[in-house]
Amino acid sequence: MITVNNILDIADSAMNANTAAMSTVSQNVANVNTPFYNSETPIETEAPAVVGAPYTYGTGVNVNQIQRSTDNFVQTEVNNETGQNSYYTTLYQGLDQIQNLFNDQTGSGFSSQISQFFNDFQNVANNPSDTSQRTALLSDAQSLAGSINNAYTTITNMVSSTNTSINGVIPDINSLTKQIAGLNQQITYALNAGSNANELQDQQMQAINSLSKLVNISYFTNNNGKTNISVGDVPLVSSDMSFNLSTKLDTSNPANLDIFWNGPDGSVQPITSQITGGSLGAYVNLEQTQATSYISQLNSLAAAVTDNVNSLQYNGYGLDGST
Numbered sequence: 214m215i216t217v218n219n220i221l222d223i224a225d226s227a228m229n230a231n232t233a234a235m236s237t238v239s240q241n242v243a244n245v246n247t248p249f250y251n252s253e254t255p256i257e258t259e260a261p262a263v264v265g266a267p268y269t270y271g272t273g274v275n276v277n278q279i280q281r282s283t284d285n286f287v288q289t290e291v292n293n294e295t296g297q298n299s300y301y302t303t304l305y306q307g308l309d310q311i312q313n314l315f316n317d318q319t320g321s322g323f324s325s326q327i328s329q330f331f332n333d334f335q336n337v338a339n340n341p342s343d344t345s346q347r348t349a350l351l352s353d354a355q356s357l358a359g360s361i362n363n364a365y366t367t368i369t370n371m372v373s374s375t376n377t378s379i380n381g382v383i384p385d386i387n388s389l390t391k392q393i394a395g396l397n398q399q400i401t402y403a404l405n406a407g408s409n410a411n412e413l414q415d416q417q418m419q420a421i422n423s424l425s426k427l428v429n430i431s432y433f434t435n436n437n438g439k440t441n442i443s444v445g446d447v448p449l450v451s452s453d454m455s456f457n458l459s460t461k462l463d464t465s466n467p468a469n470l471d472i473f474w475n476g477p478d479g480s481v482q483p484i485t486s487q488i489t490g491g492s493l494g495a496y497v498n499l500e501q502t503q504a505t506s507y508i509s510q511l512n513s514l515a516a517a518v519t520d521n522v523n524s525l526q527y528n529g530y531g532l533d534g535s536t
Contacts, residue, residue, distance in 0.1 A: 219263075219270065219272070222272065222273060223271065223272060223273040224273075225273070226260060226272070226273030226274050226275065227273060227274055229276070230255070230257050230273075230274045230275070230276050233255045233276045233279070234255045234257075234276075237253050237254065237255050237279055240253060248419060249415050249416075249418050249419040249422065250415055251281045251282055251283045251411070251414075251415055251418075252281075252282045253279045253280065253281055253282065253411055254279070254280045254282055255276050255278075255279055255280075256276065256277050256278050256279070256280050257274050257275065257276055257277070258274070258275050258277050259271065259274060259275075260272040260273045260274055260275050278409060279409050279411065281409070281411040281414060281415075283414075283418075285434075288418060291422070292421060292422050292425040292430075293425070295422055295425050295426055296425040296426060296428075296429055296430070296490045296491045297490065299425075299426040299427070299490075299491050299492045299495070300490050300491055300492065300494050300495045301495070302492075302495075303492040303495035303496065303499075304495040304498060304499065304503075307371060307375065307495065307496075307499040307503070308499070308503060310367065310371050311364075311367055311368055311371060311507060314363075314364045314367060314368075314507075315507075315510070323357075323360065323361070323514060326353070326356060326357045326360055327357065327518065329353050330350075330353045330354060330357050330518075331521070333346065333349050333350035333353050333354075334350060334522075334525055336349070336350070337350050357518070361511060361514065361515055364507075364511055365508070365511060368504050368507050368508055368511075369468070371499065371504060372468055372469070372499075372500055372504050373468075375496050375499050375500045375504075376468075376469075376470050376500065378492075378496050379460060379470050379472070379493065379496045379497070379500070380460060380470070382427055382428075382492060382493045382496070383458050383459065383460060383472070383493075385427055386424065386427050386428055386449075386458055386493070387455070387457045387458060389420050389423055389424045389427070390424065390442065390449045390450050390455040390456070390457075391455045392420050393417055393420050393421065393424070393440065393442065393450050393455065394450050394452075394453050394454055394455040395453075396413055396416060396417040396420065397417075397438075397439040397440060397450070397452060397453050398453045399413050400413045400414060400417065400438045400439070401437055401438050401439055404437070404438050410438065414438075417440060421440070421442070424442070424449075425490075425491060426491055426492060427491045427492055427493055428444055428488060428490065428491040428492075428493045428494065429444060429445075429488065429489050429490025429491055429494055430442050430443065430444055430449065430490075430491075431443055431444075432450075439452050439453070444474075444484065444487060444488065445484055445487025445488075446487065447474045447476070447482060447484055447487070454477075456474060456475060456476060456477075457475045458472055458473065458474060458475070458484075459472075459473050459475055459481075460472055460473065461473060469500050469501055470500070471483055471485045472484055472485045472488055472493075472497070485497060485501070
């Protein structure tokens with residue numbers, strides 16, 4: 214038989230549920246501008262009924278949990294796009310340092326200098342006794358050689374600056390993976406204790422997003438709430454453990470840095486080729502692909518100019534008619 218106390222208990226459960234709902238709404242409003250905050254929703258269920266004779270009566274409502282509203286697919290896409298944006302922004306900043314070296318459209322590239330240089334040769338051939346033409350040729354030759362040397366220096370400086378940036382990014386990556394592994398432990402503890410881990414999960418997603426800015430990652434969250442993260446085919450975070458990255462000079466090209474994964478038991482594995490995204494991926498591209506390509510172009514340019522000059526001199530004559 215239902216009693217007055219039963220009725221009061223039902224009312225009390227309703228008040229508690231409404232209080233939880235109002236508290237959750239207040240939390241959502243307060244954090245409307247908080248980065249990576251996910252709105253929360255109280256999940257209410259009917260309290261177990263009391264079955265008896267001659268009838269059954271309810272006992273109110275329970276708030277089972279405060280559910281975090283998130284879309285894993287959308288968040289993954291956000292992290293992927295964040296990494297791509299960081300990659301191309303960093304790559305642009307690096308290439309911007311050397312684009313003017315080859316920018317013939319603005320007249321700052323080599324094309325105009327090379328044209329002028331070989332025009333000087335023609336002028337000397339047309340007026341071999343005119344010392345002013347010879348002086349102009351020597352001056353423009355020195356200018357062209359200086360521009361090529363300056364280009365080498367600019368690219369070399371870019372590589373050096375890139376190495377400094379790589380060595381600056383690696384500790385940030387290691388710090389974030391350590392933080393994420395620590396949050397894995399806290400999240401699991403909270404869930405096992407029957408509590409929610411919403412705030413911890415928000416913190417972890419923010420850390421994952423920050424990590425995606427630095428390096429290409431893939432990740433998944435297993436049933437116990439722990440997020441595992443990898444770069445290429447090596448783990449950065451596995452359960453409560455994190456694995457550091459480090460750098461060493463490339464033995465085949467000491468100007469460049471190689472990136473290594475430091476595994477358990479002191480094992481070390483080179484993973485430079487697997488670094489393809491985030492700012493670190495852009496730095497690797499700048500150092501090992503873009504710089505190499507530009508230096509190769511400079512070498513080809515210098516060789517072509519040298520061959521043409523040698524050919525002109527071989528077929529030419531001195532003022533006294535000597536060859």
